[in-house]
């Protein structure tokens with residue numbers, strides 16, 4: 001079956017028909033029935049092929065059409081085992097897909113209309129030229145009808161046989177017919193002439209013209225030679241030819257994967273339009289996986305004779321590892337226009353709902369959930385990493401209950417629009433900026449710890465799942481979403497002084513912060529183990545990888561084995577594919593997404609709206625209010641650290657017990673501290689040690705230590721002063 005020669009006007013209808021027929025065909029069978037039958041029916045003398053068999057009865061009783069069955073005793077699959085096809089085809093049940101299909105059909109119709117409209121003068125000239133011959137044909141035909149020329153051969157036979165009686169009967173019949181027909185012809189002629197005369201007299205001039213044109217057209221139509229149709233067929237020369245099973249099979253076979261031979265590739269569903277492209281569901285031969293095809297995307301594109309940016313193979317693990325969903329777009333995705341963000345002009349966002357992030361190659365929106373998650377972005381420079389961070393930052397900004405801590409450690413000012421709404425903000429590559437970001441992670445770790453206690457204290461009915469919800473966030477008890485962004489985080493984690501501790505803090509926040517509304521968004525252009533701690537890359541829940549150079553970087557961002565499974569951000573092209581990346585963790589399977597693009601003026605406009613919302617809600621804090629940033633120097637955090645490590649249930653604790661616990665909590669800061677150092681650090685805060693006795697091996701041992709009440713009183717006073 002050669003689909004390429006099909007009338008393009010029939011495409012939509014063929015597709016509709018194919019989609020609707022799916023429900024009635026055997027188990028949602030293939031487009032090319034002949035081919036499918038051949039593959040399912042081995043030659044008479046060959047043993048039954050291994051593999052899936054279709055035991056459903058064929059609608060047609062013709063033995064030639066029957067489906068081969070491995071073992072006739074095998075019971076037919078029950079209805080439950082069969083996969084149900086959706087009642088409505090995808091394009092009809094999804095508003096976006098419906099719009100795409102309608103746009104495509106309207107485009108086709110507009111093209112055909114324009115095509116014929118442009119040729120209408122040619123058609124008019126052809127009709128006029130053919131009109132005399134048409135007139136001659138009509139007059140000649142009428143003459144032959146009146147003269148009953150049909151009967152002439154019969155009369156000739158009577159003459160040849162010299163059958164006088166038959167001849168006389170025939171001529172009598174003919175004379176009667178001719179008289180009647182001549183009368184009819186004269187009357188029709190007279191009425192016709194009278195009708196035309198009335199029309200000429202009683203109707204305006206334009207009707208005469210229309211009448212003349214219609215007459216010429218009718219005569220021209222009648223005068224058309226049998227081998228020269230009037231209209232030229234509107235062959236729609238789209239850049240995207242229709243995808244057929246033959247083309248897909250040829251391209252897959254050309255990959256040269258061992259064990260993939262002709263006739264072994266089957267199509268469990270018809271190839272249909274899906275958004276602005278074609279979708280083919282393919283069952284690969286046994287032992288070949290969708291990943292095997294995905295890792296050969298470039299060669300597949302060559303086999304399909306399509307640009308690389310049009311060819312998007314994916315797996316469908318819901319079915320099985322050998323199910324390939326091949327989507328071939330009409331347009332190269334890299335050449336598509338920048339995607340505007342839906343909330344760019346108006347609207348607010350609830351951060352407990354996913355943030356619209358970008359579109360997949362089929363044009364469907366993909367959103368990224370933030371609450372309960374952390375996000376890691378990675379790519380080579382200039383591939384759109386910062387732009388994608390901006391999309392999520394803008395989503396967080398448009399929720400006035402979200403607290404933003406924004407760090408951009410390149411000094412490019414890409415995130416500057418968010419400064420007026422950020423509780424903490426820094427932009428720079430110098431040591432101060434990096435230490436500021438490191439302080440943020442220290443503070444954030446403490447904030448996570450504070451939140452664990454705060455959430456625990458909430459009544460069970462308010463917090464049944466022990467995690468922050470919108471309802472809890474709205475209570476303004478310090479459990480609102482907190483989004484901490486660190487762009488170019490390699491400059492922080494690879495910093496010789498603060499990097500190691502920052503990495504540990506980030507890992508802690510990622511592991512514990514999720515349930516408490518703390519969201520860490522990290523972006524790096526150097527994904528290696530020195531610049532991205534494995535504790536971070538291994539635990540992050542959502543990953544977005546734009547173009548990277550090699551397998552190691554790919555797997556650092558997308559997770560171990562991603563490359564092996566065909567999830568390869570290495571196939572994106574430098575610069576051309578800016579904004580295009582693999583998103584993992586936000587959707588059921590990793591998917592390609594082109595992110596929405598927010599340029600600086602749009603980002604500033606979004607941030608201005610976000611500022612107005614925060615002012616109205618009274619949620620601006622910290623840097624946004626011009627407050628001096630909180631530093632996490634050891635003396636300032638010591639009190640909180642003591643509270644964090646205090647042995648539960650103990651009212652008084654020895655200094656050496658506390659220094660040991662502090663060193664475990666934060667080795668960079670407290671390792672090697674003796675009780676004397678602790679005493680020296682606490683003295684300026686008004687906390688003096690006292691003697692605490694303990695019974696050890698039956699003897700009382702007295703050492704210097706601290707009273708918990710004393711520590712909590714000083715902390716409460718400090719907090720009161722801060723809020724004042």
Ligand SMILES: Nc1ncnc2c1ncn2[C@@H]1O[C@H](COP(=O)(O)OP(=O)(O)OP(=O)(O)O)[C@@H](O)[C@H]1O
Pocket residue numbers: 338339379380381382383384385386387388525578579580594595596597
């Ligand atoms: N979603 C997108 N759609 C279209 N073009 C994009 C998109 N994202 C980025 N680009 C293009 O790529 C360019 C680089 O983007 P961006 O500055 O975000 O890259 P980057 O990876 O952060 O670079 P660097 O690592 O050097 O900071 C942009 O100026 C823009 O032209």
